[in-house]
Structure formats: structure tokens, C-alpha cells
Amino acid sequence: MSNSNRWRPLASLLPLLLLAQASLATLAITSTELQKGVPALPLSLYRHLRRAEQQQALALATPTFLDDASSQLTFAAPAPAYQAHYFDQLISHDPEVPPPAGKTTFRQRYWFDAGYYKKGGPVFLLDGGETDGAGRLPFLKEGILRILSEATGGIGIVFEHRYYGESFPVDDLSTDSFRYLTTMQSLQDGAYFAENVKLPGLEDVKLTPNKHAAWFYYGGSYAGAKAAFARKLFPDVWWGAIASSAVTAAIVDYWEYYEPIRLHAPSACIDLLQNHTSVIDSLLALDNPLVTTSLKSYFGLPNITLDTDFVNALSIPLGSWQARNWDSEVGSSAFFDFCDTLTADPEEVTKLGGLTTTVLEFVAQAFPSWPKDPRKTFASFSAYAAYSKDKIASMCPEDEEQDDCFGTDAYGGDGLEEAPWKSWSYQFCTEWGYFMGGAPEGHPSIVSRLIGTDYTAQICEKAFPPGKLNSVPSTPNTTAINQWGSFKLQHSRLAFIDGSDDPWLYATPHSPHAPNRTDTIKRPFKVISGGVHHWDENGRLDGDVPKAIRKVHEDEVEFVKAWVKEWEERGRWKTGAWRD
Incomplete structure (x- = not known):
């Protein structure tokens, strides 16, 4: 039958x-x-x-x-509230995609907490990813930014992604207006910000990346992939990076x-x-x-x-x-x-x-x-x-x-x-x-x-119907992403943190399709057993966290401190040797 x-x-x-x-x-x-x-x-x-x-x-x-x-969770707003600041960001970093006539920059939103800062301390930038950056403010108060800043005397920054929240280089979302939204443009946003920002109240503090301060990139999910890409593509800006649930492989x-x-x-x-x-x-x-x-x-x-x-x-x-x-x-x-x-x-x-x-x-x-x-x-x-x-x-x-x-x-x-x-x-x-x-x-x-x-x-x-200046391809150009390493992407002072039960696991370097690798201080490679999507990103002030989360936070503090020590000792090395 x-x-x-x-x-x-x-x-x-x-x-x-x-x-x-x-x-x-x-x-x-x-x-x-x-x-x-x-x-x-x-x-x-x-x-x-x-x-x-x-x-x-x-x-x-x-x-x-x-x-x-x-691919992100919803978090309640922290108290006290953090003041929003705005950085004059370039509309386009790509000369082949020029900005509109008469306008070259837009206001890109960010927040920071320097409450734990000690002279010479590092800077931790958390990429807000594909969401309103305000939703990431809890990580300044009791999440990964607080944990790392407190442990190292650093500064925590939440950096809003272009085309999300209030950070728009355009006035509408027509197909043509999206021509400035690419992963590379957003990666260049982070590098340009790190090299040029003057944090309000800290104008006299020198924070030039890899000259006066060690800058670290943190991201979860898509932003986690960006953290990994940033470390690989801009090593002279980012001394290290933590890529949590990082979807480094683009898959149709x-x-x-x-x-x-x-x-x-x-x-x-x-x-x-x-x-x-x-x-x-x-x-x-x-x-x-x-x-x-x-x-x-x-x-x-x-x-x-x-x-x-x-x-x-x-x-x-x-x-x-x-x-x-x-x-x-x-x-x-x-x-x-x-x-x-x-x-x-x-x-x-x-x-x-x-x-x-x-x-x-x-x-x-x-x-x-x-x-x-x-x-x-x-x-x-x-x-x-x-x-x-x-x-x-x-x-x-x-x-x-x-x-x-x-x-x-x-x-x-x-x-x-x-x-x-x-x-x-x-x-x-x-x-x-x-x-x-x-x-x-x-x-x-x-x-x-x-x-x-x-x-x-x-x-x-x-x-996204075709515009005069921009159109969407019939199939996503995943090569634009996968050319940066996909499942095999790795770099010194680049950590990958994943959850064993994460539905995005198969797009990360912990995917069953990815090659095996070891977990080291230089190249951390960790899995949270039973974890789902970037479970290391949030925390609790009362310390009431599961053993597995406490352990991964302790591990992150350990390897970041080791990386900061490398930064502090870099002058003892042969000139340029640290640029690995």
C-alpha cells in the first residue's frame, strides 16, 4: 500500500x-x-x-x-542606570561604499563603567550584537564585564551595533539604506572606536589600544563570532577576545x-x-x-x-x-x-x-x-x-x-x-x-x-526588494564570513566558550563538524556541560550561581589575568614579538 x-x-x-x-x-x-x-x-x-x-x-x-x-536572551534593566554616551562613528569604512553626500558620521551609542578602574588597567568591550544595546547593561552591573573589570582593575564598555537600538547611520530601512550593514563594517566600527574614543570623565587617561592599554573584545552568539574575527583581523587593536557561543561558520x-x-x-x-x-x-x-x-x-x-x-x-x-x-x-x-x-x-x-x-x-x-x-x-x-x-x-x-x-x-x-x-x-x-x-x-x-x-x-x-544602490543576493554570500576561518578559526589569546546543549553549537568551533583542539591558557576552548546560549555572559551579585557557571567565570578570570600579565611584560620581549 x-x-x-x-x-x-x-x-x-x-x-x-x-x-x-x-x-x-x-x-x-x-x-x-x-x-x-x-x-x-x-x-x-x-x-x-x-x-x-x-x-x-x-x-x-x-x-x-x-x-x-x-539569538539573545532578555535581561531586566540594572539599577542604578548607566548613562548613554554617543561616539561619532564613520558611516562607511569602505571607500567603495561612500557615505551619502554631506554626511560622514553617525552617533553610535555606548555605555561604560570605570568604577573598578586602576591606572594601566585593561578595557573590556562587549559587543551588543543584533539587539538594542541597552539590553546588555546588566553585564556591566553583575555580568561578565563586572567580573573581569573587578578582577583586573579594568573598564567595562557596552558597545551598540550599527542599525540597532539608537545607532543608525541612515534615516530609514529601505534596501538601499542597508548598504552600510555588513559584518566587516561593524568590525571596523569596533576598531575605530577603540582607537579614537575619549571616555567622558577620563579624557586625560591614555587608553590607546596596544600602546597605553590592553583592549579585550567580548561577544555572545553573532557578537561572539565578531569577537573571534576581531582578534584575527585586528590583532593590533585587540590584545585578546572571548567568543561565547560564537557562530563562526555561516551556513545556508x-x-x-x-x-x-x-x-x-x-x-x-x-x-x-x-x-x-x-x-x-x-x-x-x-x-x-x-x-x-x-x-x-x-x-x-x-x-x-x-x-x-x-x-x-x-x-x-x-x-x-x-x-x-x-x-x-x-x-x-x-x-x-x-x-x-x-x-x-x-x-x-x-x-x-x-x-x-x-x-x-x-x-x-x-x-x-x-x-x-x-x-x-x-x-x-x-x-x-x-x-x-x-x-x-x-x-x-x-x-x-x-x-x-x-x-x-x-x-x-x-x-x-x-x-x-x-x-x-x-x-x-x-x-x-x-x-x-x-x-x-x-x-x-x-x-x-x-x-x-x-x-x-x-x-x-x-x-528586501532590489534598490537602486543595493540588492540582496539570491543566496547569502557565506564566503564573506567563512573566509575568516569558520570551524577552524583560532588565534592566540582567543577563547571559545560554548554550551553543550546550545542549538547554535553546530555553527561554532565546538561543532561535531569542527576539528578537535586542546584547551590552553593561550587558546582557551571550553564547554559548559548542559549549557545553552552564552551562559557565561550573565552573573549575579549575590554569587548564587551554579558550580559550572562559577567554574567558567573563574577560568575566564584566570586566563584573562594571564593575558594582562603578558601585556604588562611585553616590553621585555623583542620589539614586535608580541604581535602574534
Whole structure:
């Protein structure tokens, strides 16, 4: 029997599925999580969630900084607040891409803390990455910047990335206006800043890189890759760098984003999710209007027209895996709430909506991939559907159509207020890729195989129509990034810190695809067991941190102190010998 014919009897069963009920744990999906692990961004839903978050922050009168990146966590604003400063940055460092007539610089925002500074101490610059830099201020107060500055008598700086927050060299976000947004331009921003900035109140303090002060670059995720690239490309500016969860390899089809989730999430949950995903794909493959309509209705999403948009909506909970953090006040437990829903023990069969043993046996025959005991699997499938109704469908406002909320047809808007989603989209469309979808055939998948790069990359064409001065390539130019070393990138006084469970692990030098290397003081190479995304970046003033995080912070202090000592002793070496 063909796969298509084998599934056709299920059309008559779907009305029965509509009777199933399940108890669901509370799950809050944020705009940040929606950007993180969902293959294609439903822009209308993202905007709705973001507005709701901003309104809630205002209602609570709390100065919460909403993190806008596809790969960053949200942190509460620190107190006391740090004053924002502005640096006159060059609009373009590339003579082949000249700035607009009559304007050569823009105001690039930064913050700093010199409270621990001692004469001759180092400077630590933290790259804000693809987000509003204000969201990185907690790292000055109790995160990696405070830890390293306090240990070495240094200065901590949060440096906002061009085209994010308030640091815009342009007045709009048309395709032409994005011509100054490249990874190299942003790397040159950091070098130019380090060589020319005069910190307010410290104007008389000489901080010239590698002459009067040792400068260190820190970044997490995309900014982590930049830290690594900066050390390699500008060694005369950056004495050292810490690259946390550094995605040094640009990859077009990044289906392996979901591999660490599949491998490290609770196995019972993953087994069920793989099964449910396969079943849903098989039902949709029938291309039977009754089956498709019944299935979508069962999951509370009857008015999503495209099957790809439907399965994309079902992948929303996976974004909460990356939102985990060792600090419960920062991270989210939403993924485990989702898994608890799928793996909850079924009660009496009568509570599954009157499904009889005969029906369950038929389901087991029609779905040979299901376990021998179909009761728990069917109950889990029902719970998945009820979860979708309660936690996914409900995110769409009652006055909006589901196609408008969960569809991916409209990616409009050129105003600067669109930067939270549009700036990083431009970057991955032009240089980085990272289009996430289902695994290849023959490999287990927790995301629908209907989602491929043709679906996830559609934002590139729709959001960035060709301009007069700039256009987006048909395929991201990953060579522009990978030419700097990719998986093999290494350099003296360059540390790589990764988490074993990070969905971005397969794009870092700790990837299974990368060559093995040793961990040394000169070239630290460390993995946080059970860690996710740049877990070393945040800290707590009360010292209440897990043993693994305390250890990595201690290691970072140790090797940075060793690097600072090298800086202090450099004059004893042969002239120029330290430039390695």
C-alpha cells in the first residue's frame, strides 16, 4: 500500500480527534522566542507580541529592555542606570561604499563603567550584537564585564551595533539604506572606536589600544563570532577576545539548529514530538481537503491557508529551548512545560473524548511508527493539539485573521522602528544564512519537513526588494564570513566558550563538524556541560550561581589575568614579538 493510501482511512477518524482534551501547563511565548527557534518569522504575530510586551512594561512602570535579537536572551534593566554616551562613528569604512553626500558620521551609542578602574588597567568591550544595546547593561552591573573589570582593575564598555537600538547611520530601512550593514563594517566600527574614543570623565587617561592599554573584545552568539574575527583581523587593536557561543561558520541550510534540542531534551518528549511531526506531515501529504481542514481545526488553527504556515506555527514552542538560562530570573522554563504536556500520563480512556479501544487499535495499525501502546501516544497527540489551541492560536488577537497572524506573505515596513526584526534579517539574507527547517530525509526531525529553505528564505525577497544602490543576493554570500576561518578559526589569546546543549553549537568551533583542539591558557576552548546560549555572559551579585557557571567565570578570570600579565611584560620581549 502506498503511503498516500495508507493514510486515507484517517480522514474518518479526525472528527473523533476533535473530542480529545488535555491539561496544559502555562506557557508565555515572547517576541524574542518567536524570532529564535521558529523557522520563519510570522511578522504580524511578532509585532502583536512586541506591542503587548511594551504595553505591559509601561503598565508595570518597569524600565524593562526588550531584547530584539534572534539569538539573545532578555535581561531586566540594572539599577542604578548607566548613562548613554554617543561616539561619532564613520558611516562607511569602505571607500567603495561612500557615505551619502554631506554626511560622514553617525552617533553610535555606548555605555561604560570605570568604577573598578586602576591606572594601566585593561578595557573590556562587549559587543551588543543584533539587539538594542541597552539590553546588555546588566553585564556591566553583575555580568561578565563586572567580573573581569573587578578582577583586573579594568573598564567595562557596552558597545551598540550599527542599525540597532539608537545607532543608525541612515534615516530609514529601505534596501538601499542597508548598504552600510555588513559584518566587516561593524568590525571596523569596533576598531575605530577603540582607537579614537575619549571616555567622558577620563579624557586625560591614555587608553590607546596596544600602546597605553590592553583592549579585550567580548561577544555572545553573532557578537561572539565578531569577537573571534576581531582578534584575527585586528590583532593590533585587540590584545585578546572571548567568543561565547560564537557562530563562526555561516551556513545556508541550518537544519541542525534543532539537533541539540533533539539530542538533549527529555527523550520521552522528543520521541513523541518526532512521531507527532511525522504524522502531521503524512496527513498533510494526502492533500485531502477534509483531512487538512480537520487537522488544522483540531489544532485550533483552521483558518491558516498554507500548510507550511500551519506547521511553522506548530514549531513555535521550540523557540523556548534557547530561552533557557541557569538563572531562573532570566531564563524560561517554557520548553519543559511544553514537554510536560506531551508526556503527561493519560487518564482513563473515557477522558480521551470517548475513543474506544477499537479506534485506538485502528490508529496503531494506520500509524505503524507509533508505539505498541497507542493510548499514551494518542493522548500526547491530543495534548499537543489542545496546547496549540490554548497557547498558540490564542496569541492571535480575536479581531485578526489567523492568516494575518501566522502567515508569512507580508514583510513590509521601512521605518527605523522595524529594526528589531529587519536588521538581523538583512544580515542573514546577505551573509549568514541560518535558514532553519526540517531535517533531511532519513534523519529524525522534530520540525516538519515541509519547511525547507525555499520557505524560510522567502523573507529575503519579500522584505528586501532590489534598490537602486543595493540588492540582496539570491543566496547569502557565506564566503564573506567563512573566509575568516569558520570551524577552524583560532588565534592566540582567543577563547571559545560554548554550551553543550546550545542549538547554535553546530555553527561554532565546538561543532561535531569542527576539528578537535586542546584547551590552553593561550587558546582557551571550553564547554559548559548542559549549557545553552552564552551562559557565561550573565552573573549575579549575590554569587548564587551554579558550580559550572562559577567554574567558567573563574577560568575566564584566570586566563584573562594571564593575558594582562603578558601585556604588562611585553616590553621585555623583542620589539614586535608580541604581535602574534
